[in-house]
Amino acid sequence: MRLSCKAPTAQRTGAGPARGGLLYGVGRACAARPWRVIAVWLVVLLAALAADRSWGGSYADDFNLSGTPSSTGADLLDAHGGAGLRGVAAQIVVRSDEGTLTAHREELSAAGRRLADLPDAVSVASPLDVPEAVTDDGRTGYYTVRFRENPAQFEKSYVDRVDDAVRGLRDDGVTVEYGGPLGQLARPAAADRTSELIGVGTAVVVLLLGFGSVAAAGFPLLTAVVGLLTGLSALALLAAEFSFGTAAPTLAVMMGLGVGLDYSLFLVTRHRKLLHTADSPVEAAARTVATSGRAVLVASLTVTLSLAGLFASGVHFIGAMGVAAGTTVLAGAAAALTLTPALLGLAGRRVDRWHVRTPVDEPDDGDVWHRWAAVIRRRPWTFLLLGLVLLGVLAVPAASMRLGHVAAGASPTSYTERRAYDLIADGFGAGANGKLTVVVTLDKDRATTGRRRDDLADALYDKLVHTPGVASATRPTSTRDGALLVAGVTPDTGPQEEATTDLAHRLRDDVLPEVLSPEGATGYLTGTTAAQEDFRDILAGRLPVVVGVVVAAALVLLLTVFRSPLVALKAAVLNLLSITASFGVLVAVFQWGWGTALLGVDQAVPVESYVPMMMFAIVFGLSMDYEIFLLSRVRETWLETRDNHRSVAIGLASTARVITCAALIMTSVFLAFLLSTNVIIKMLALGLGVSVVLDATVVRLLLVPAAMYLLGEANWWIPRRLDRILPRLDPEGPRSTPRPAGATAPSPGRSR
Template sequence: MMTIETPRTSGALAGLARFCYRRRRLVLLTWIVGVIAVAFVGFGYGAASDNEYSGGDSDSAKAQVLIEKHFPERQGDTLTLAIKAAQGIDDLAARQKVEKVIADLHASPITGPVTSPYQDEDLVTEDRRIARTTIPLTDKDVEKTEVKRLVDTVKAASGDGVTLGLGGEAAEKAETPPQGPAESVGVLAAAVILFIAFGSLVAMGLPIVTGLMAVLGGVALMKLVGHVVPSPDFTVLVAALIGLGVGIDYALFILTRYKDGLLDGDEPESATVTAITTAGHAVLFAGTTVVIALLGLIAMGQEMMTGVAIGASVAVLVTMIAAVTLVPAFLGFAGHKINSLRLPRRTSHRHRADGVPARERTPAERWAGVVQRRPLVAAILAGAGLLVMAAPALSMRLSLPDASVQPHDRSSYTSYEIISEGFGPGYGAPLIFAAEVDAKDADLRPIVEAVGKTEGIAHVTQPRVSDDGQAATFMAFPKTGYQEEATADLVHELRDDVLPQAPGGEEVYVGGPNAGAIDLAEDTGSRLPLMIAVVIVLSLVLLIVLVRSVTIALQAAVMNLLSIGAAYGVLVAVVQWGWLGSALGFPTAMPITTWVPMMMFPLLFGLSMDYEVFLISRIREEYERTGDTRRAVTHGLARTAKVITAAAAIMIAIFTTALLGPDVSVKQIGLGMAVAVLVDATIIRMILVPAVMELCGKANWWMPGRRAPKATLASPARLGEQTRV
């Protein structure tokens, strides 16, 4: 037998809500001063980004260790100047232009000696139309602004039959513009959605101001945490996207519950306490699920991903704190004026206290009825559709972006295009071989010859022994490019077959940026199942504690996996296969960036649990009140449809704004997450959840060691005290 409880008016959350409501000026002032102080310190003295991938115990990592130890002069980055002259580089006008550019590059304070292609025949093609040269940088960590000056110099010199391009990782980073106003567009879209949902400028502004303050403080605090746990540069963008999305959504959920309380006749303070102890309680569970999911990245065993996990978790934690402290303070200022400055609209009727509609059923209720009449058909069709959407994910390839996938108006892409035409696409994907030797006259010729004879190798350089005589290195250039699958196959062939069969080849390591990217992709692929298992198990435990049902927790896990799989599939179809890729801002078809799927999974699993928490909490409340699963699902869906739709629309708007930015990797994660949220808020919540719960019936509420609950129907007055979520 189950009793029916009124909203909790005591406890820690209730006390916190009252304090923040009554001391709203103090709370708001504390937040403003705190955010300003943390922002000043964080953005002024925060840790610099760390994009280094340690490589673990891979071949590329071992090769890098040898090179760093025995070839210290090779630690600086390099740039590549690519030259294409329609009349040949020996044409007088072309030569004057080329020599002037080389002189300008040589004169820069951040470059070392530059060898002119007119002094080295190996740097020029046989027809002498295309040439290249390497520009060494004096420091490994040069300022982007300094490199940008070199890029601008080269771009300005192009013309009159001579095309010049400056490539290299430093040039790519220098050319990539900042994210720009993308997040601002997302905030504007969120404001429009909130205004449509609430029809009030005051109600619209409260979630946005809360979200912006939380994100500003969270990102600044994340940069300070970077001194302890360094994170890569894309962490800020990811944290801003996720923080802004959940920050606005959490405030939206609490605000919706507050407005319901006012409509039920509660005073503002009482409505605030109820909102925090119900919707706020769900927010804390939902946010904790997101944090746990993010911390699952630690299971990847990569320092870079650990930094992302900690950094993004800090941002989410700040949004959770803002939701249960800053929002009640704002509600104290708003009071009954929460609906001020509103559009004129027809007032909707309320449900009677006994749950019987006092007006025509809402579209969500009617839709739930349609699904519940044919639950098996609905579940099969929805599940099959999601599996079809997920199918492309089976062909997913991982890599890191290089110049070949950058926008075609950039100098780095021009350099790649010229080099590929003149020297082959593999010139931009060199393999660096490194080995320990015992003398300066060590003979690596058998190994070099074996590598040179391998199918797929275009050219091999002569080996070079370090000054201390303890290590040697040489390079090989594939016939295929950085992003091609054949290049990865070639690396495996060299490691597994060619080197072991050459005298002394067992001690030779294949490294370089190309091999490092391949190793990172494979390491990620091998560890991804472990991370997925950790995230699912921890999230299931948390959800079972909240909803007190093993069945519903398992349903949530399976449905979340389906929505994430569908997002992966759409991402592969658009980015890797090129379907609508150019329309969505992707310059060309490309593999999925290595860190994107492992970053997407915990984020999306956590966000999907957000909607699950708010929907299932309401369904369970209705079930405990009536003991009727069908009615509970119908009413729960009806009561949460509007707020979940608005929350999902805000998330989608914010994530899709990533497509407006310049970074192809951030575009990928924005697209994938927008698709997943869309699928979750439509196919999952509107079809699969009501269909599967209808099929499970009483089994929905199964918990080991406990009978299915039976509700005792009370009087209408008693039922009217029941809360909403």
């Protein structure tokens, strides 16, 4: 890439770079041959949609983590447990509306046989055969159906087969609900596009009111939709080969639609400004892509790098979510850099022919944003401290964040998994929805020469039932081959309660080693709840690693682009502050319950274990978007004028309108997903929406300009040795930006 920042005069900005460079050539070619570019995108889009329909995959949550205690315990059960303990278990809850379940004995048995005949069913335990599976009043019970694979990943048509198997029960007056992974499979299809329509509708209003031009509203929308549909189709094809969580496509829509609108809007606004001085619309489009397109390219790479940093978690589920979001981000950037200049070239100088009010683009001197920059320049310390205090107050709740898993009890009552959860909780107690399975491996030599196996089972049972937090436990029983002892533990509390997490750690760290270690035996906790606890512990431990990787990658990229250690460090620190503030809002709303009822959540819930990690990667990348948009204009003016105060003022004024409108659009896109019935999607929507608002207002309009005014010309200081090491993305620029006389450098002794 080449970027020269020469202009006709030192005082005039926006005239564009010298001709040449890869991005300049891309912009010129697309604008000069618009119909070819449009045709190519149309073919790509139709081919992607057709491939999605033919070969697209499905999405399912899979929290399995190889090597963890829960995974090891599950593997042991598969190897030694027999059909009754193998595979993935799901509950089918039944409740007699009149009388007890024994009145429906014949149909319960028939339904059990039909369930056992289902494809991929390994075993079926009927409530009539398992006394612990029926409540004391005899009205509520459950089947335990074990499948070869996770049923949440089956085709939706599988639910119809299950419905057929239990239809006789329903006809007999028995309520039937599906729990666990089978309940996930039975969730209503996410066909409601209300959230997307709200986001698009808000974007139209904001763009028309903010810029007046119909083209300024229509071109970004068209580009974003094309990029989004292409990216979603590509994601569906990836889902046919790799596993992605159920939230992956929704997250991809949120990201793809938001950044696609932002990137194209940034280009359209700059193009309409350059039309005043360029020789032709094609030349204006070429200069737009060479300047603002460079910012878009860097911004999209920054977001993608942040999302790729999720692989540092070492958890496939998390890394795959980053891939899902990154797919639509890259598709949106590709559409913005090629389709947008094609549309601008097609429109020519008539780009503002249709308008709802007097069209506006980047402002000239004297407008409200220049006056705002002047206000900050007069009192930089005041605005810096004001912004820091505001972010600090919002960040306070983040200190009490509790990670966990949002159980089915927080799902809408329209979901069968929620109704199954409530039936189990009402009949068996809240802890019955979060049962733990204890798997014990035996040392045969020591078990025969020391305490007998039965004695060990008795000792373990006695210890389990007297452990605080345990509602009940089953006596450990031996598998057929004698290799394992297996027991069930029912907590006092539900699966998303902190007390259940404490119990899992108490059993794993204290109770099991105390009883089993002297006899040469080893105990493992397994089951869905134990797997979720392992998942939570791993993510909590690796969050600092992900933060470090993402921040380091962003620092290197910013250093390479802007050639300034202080600018890169300032951007990273301020982004970390805004992210922490958004975490605080998340804790206050969902964990403390401040307003959850307004969001359609009828109870306080823990912060889903993977949400902070996902939010960090996404928010850090999006924050860098606006940072790059702003700093690109500041640096462009600095290279022209060598006047730091003027550069900050022009950069802030030139990008304030587009950043504000882009933030309004992205916030509306995110917050529209609060209408989702998925609590985790609500968390992501609120957290991302709040972070964008804070970033576009407090950070970008207060903290960044105030800090840059205070740092002065030291903003652009870089040690010459570091300048030589870093690759250059703008070879026409000076090899090393000198430190002007009088500038204060952080470490002058290190500059050579």
